Amino acid sequence: MKDIIICDKGKVALSASDLWHLQDDDWFYDMKFKTAAEWREIQESELKTLCEEHYWIDVWSITGDLTSDDRELRIGQWRIVRADDKDKNGKVVRQVVFFSHFEKDYVRDMPVYKRGEDNSLVKITPGMKEHDDLFNVDEDEGWLFYLEDVPRIWNDLRQHRLMIDATDKLSSLFQTLDWQGRVARLIRRLIDERHYDDAVQTAACAASRFEREFLPGDNPFVAAYKRMRKVLSMNELYPLTNLIDGV
Amino acid sequence: MDNCVLVCDGPRVALTTRDRIHLDDSFWHKFVLDRRSFFWDTDFMLKNLASSLRWCDVTQVKVMHRYGDLLIRRENNVFIFDVMQGEVASTIAIFEWKDGQLFSVPIYSSIKCNLIFWEHLISYWSDAYKKAIYDLYGLDWEGWPYQMFTLARELFDSGNYEDAHDLLRCAIARAKIESDDELVSKLENLEQQLLER
Numbered sequence: 156m157k158d159i160i161i162c163d164k165g166k167v168a169l170s171a172s173d174l175w176h177l178q179d180d181d182w183f184y185d186m187k188f189k190t191a192a193e194w195r196e197i198q199e200s201e202l203k204t205l206c207e208e209h210y211w212i213d214v215w216s217i218t219g220d221l222t223s224d225d226r227e228l229r230i231g232q233w234r235i236v237r238a239d240d241k242d243k244n245g246k247v248v249r250q251v252v253f254f255s256h257f258e259k260d261y262v263r264d265m266p267v268y269k270r271g272e273d274n275s276l277v278k279i280t281p282g283m284k285e286h287d288d289l290f291n292v293d294e295d296e297g298w299l300f301y302l303e304d305v306p307r308i309w310n311d312l313r314q315h316r317l318m319i320d321a322t323d324k325l326s327s328l329f330q331t332l333d334w335q336g337r338v339a340r341l342i343r344r345l346i347d348e349r350h351y352d353d354a355v356q357t358a359a360c361a362a363s364r365f366e367r368e369f370l371p372g373d374n375p376f377v378a379a380y381k382r383m384r385k386v387l388s389m390n391e392l393y394p395l396t397n398l399i400d401g402v
Numbered sequence: 403m404d405n406c407v408l409v410c411d412g413p414r415v416a417l418t419t420r421d422r423i424h425l426d427d428s429f430w431h432k433f434v435l436d437r438r439s440f441f442w443d444t445d446f447m448l449k450n451l452a453s454s455l456r457w458c459d460v461t462q463v464k465v466m467h468r469y470g471d472l473l474i475r476r477e478n479n480v481f482i483f484d485v486m487q488g489e490v491a492s493t494i495a496i497f498e499w500k501d502g503q504l505f506s507v508p509i510y511s512s513i514k515c516n517l518i519f520w521e522h523l524i525s526y527w528s529d530a531y532k533k534a535i536y537d538l539y540g541l542d543w544e545g546w547p548y549q550m551f552t553l554a555r556e557l558f559d560s561g562n563y564e565d566a567h568d569l570l571r572c573a574i575a576r577a578k579i580e581s582d583d584e585l586v587s588k589l590e591n592l593e594q595q596l597l598e599r
Binding site: 353356366370 | 418549550553557564565568569571572573575576578579
């Protein structure tokens with residue numbers, strides 16, 4: 156199902172979110188084993204392939220003349236509508252485009268975008284002078300993605316996978332009710348909230364407490380600490396080495 | 403008038419006060435309570451401040467211009483800034499306009515007026531923020547102890563009391579392993595303060 160729009164300046168591609176790996180999927184399982192250098196190459200090549208495989212529509216090439224029927228484009232479940240606002244002298248003062256998505260009897264109207272620099276699509280949000288309470292839709296259901304943001308989203312999803320893997324030695328503690336279980340679950344929660352630095356420092360502190368209360372040397376928190384640091388500093392976790400593997 | 407500050411941004415100047423541009427320590431104590439808000443809010447604070455100050459473009463001054471309490475006199479490329487107290491003018495600063503920039507000329511003035519360049523304001527804020535953290539907790543803002551203490555406090559404030567306490571016990575263990583007795587004592591004090599709330 157074509158449920159998202161990818162936007163590159165003034166061009167849009169109607170696509171499916173799973174094709175673009177915009178949520179955590181199996182692709183990231185394979186990617187987590189790649190080194191940072193391999194990952195960079197794969198990312199570039201995947202992005203290039205996806206761009207080539209899609210048909211890109213220049214939204215500003217659609218007429219914005221309010222009297223023309225051609226200002227509306229219907230493609231599958233999507234409708235793209237252009238509109239130009241003119242002043243009393245007929246000079247175009249603003250160009251906007253908006254999208255609607257049809258699913259059976261349900262129509263979702265999306266936020267309105269104006270033409271920005273480099274023909275880019277700039278979302279009209281409350282507070283902007285173009286915003287009209289009666290007409291503009293404020294809610295954003297995460298359906299339009301800027302092409303330039305895609306690598307960042309991929310990096311974030313891969314890094315999250317790696318951070319989860321880095322703490323796998325803590326998983327045996329998750330079910331316990333003592334301080335170790337609570338701190339292990341706290342570390343996992345911090346990772347899920349993307350507070351990676353807090354997670355790393357929490358693991359370091361927990362490693363010290365474990366060492367003082369039980370055994371000096373390596374422990375599950377030390378292993379998690381070392382591995383998370385590797386992920387954050389090198390953008391890779393595998394292959395694991397004895398140096399960071401811990402207990 | 404001892405509280406006055408002259409802010410310079412390119413050819414623009416604005417006369418204001420230390421508390422108005424948040425150079426007073428007390429303002430920063432509230433940011434210490436939420437370490438993330440400092441980084442989120444400074445952009446807004448700068449924008450709000452820039453739009454609320456009464457700026458005067460000195461290049462537009464021909465000979466003399468009165469701007470609120472500020473009297474600006476021009477002699478060629480030299481600008482003399484006087485603060486008006488009633489009808490009495492006291493010189494607080496002298497600037498030379500050179501290469502599209504104002505350069506201050508050292509003077510003696512009976513009125514204490516700080517000169518602050520707009521681009522340096524964020525650094526002053528950062529220093530004030532760090533000082534506020536140290537004043538309140540005795541911890542440096544960079545480094546794991548402050549990071550762990552604020553995380554513990556966030557956990558405590560959100561009702562995760564056991565997590566907060568566990569985290570502080572872990573932090574104390576780390577300080578002990580690092581043989582930092584002073585830090586152990588500070589963290590134990592902070593733990594006590596948190597538990598007493």
